[in-house]
Amino acid sequence: MERVVVARVDRSAPGRAVVRWASQEATLRGLPLRVIRHPLPDFLDEAQLVVADMRVLDAVAFSARPVVLIPEERAVRHPPHRVAEIVLGVDARDPAGGALDFAFDTARLWGVRLRAVHAWWFPSCAAELPFGVPEEDRATWEDHEVQLLADALRRWREKYPEVRVLEDVRLFTPPHALLQLSASAGLVVVGRGSRGEPGPTVRALLPESLCPVAVVPS
Template sequence: MERVIVARFQGSTHHESVVLWARQEATRRGLALQVVHDALPEGLDDAKLVVTGARDPDGVIFPACPVVLVPEVPAPQLSARPGAEIVLGVDAREPAQAAVDFAFDTARVRGVRLRAVHAWRFPSCTAELPFGVPQEDRAAWENHEVQLLADALRPWREKHSDVHVLEDVGLLPPARALSRRSASAGLVVVGRSSQRGPGPTLRALLTEALCPVAVVPA
């Protein structure tokens, strides 16, 4: 059965951006495009990707394939970033393999850089420090996080040697770290481990993201 990209829209206020993004991605990947209104078709066994609006993520029944949520921006703005990097949100301690695969493959298809963003936080014990975190301790923890990310990505970097990867480690909440990078990105990619709807991190990201967000199931 031929694989397709499904563009799903509701109403008429946002459909141009959704369909435009889906059409461009279908062209890049050499796949057919199927446009549906409101309800997604049953099964979706032949769907490579579902593209829909980001306004109401609760209204999306997340299928077994990746879902791209397109923000409400003018349609031309979505195609005004030629060569824009792909941003991957990755937990260096437990990388979501399907999301990492998807991000590397998308960067390869587009011929662009992949930025792997790992957000970290101070250990809980630092809350009890009376004078804050010493600079040398912060540097040591950050170096450890940098090494964790490098180790986590090594198998993919070896497999996709043609993809240029920038490792980006920051002391920020995950949604904030990703939304900051979305301003100059072509796509943000995150993983999803649950069959339920979007969690608080994804909700926050969708509120702030300035480019489409791909949610990839485990």
């Protein structure tokens, strides 16, 4: 069966940015583009990638394929000439293989750097420290998180040696870290669990992201 890039255009939302973004992506991937206005399930077997308006959340809930959600048109930038990087949200303790594959492969196609972001917070024992977290403890914990991220990425760095990777460990919640970076990124990539509904990070990210967001199922 021929693979296609699907642009899902909703009657209640402007579709120009969605179709433009999907068309550029189809050209980069060497795939036909199909623009649809009806529910997605009939086309999922053919879709390699689904592109939809940020407000069309059923695209995320039902799709077994990566879905790129596009914010309002003024926020959309697209490589290879206008962005410096793709941002990938990584849980270094439980990395989502689908999201990693999609992010690395898209960075390869776009010819841009991939920033792999792992957000972390102090362990629960830090709350019991009477005078705050000592700097040496923070440094030790952060070094551990850095190593976790490096280990999580190793397989994909070997698989995609041509992709430039920046490993970025941040003392933030995942939505906060990714939203900060969306202001300058061309795309933010996050994973989605197998149950269908977007998780808390995806739900917090979508309304505020300043660039397109790719939600990739497990």
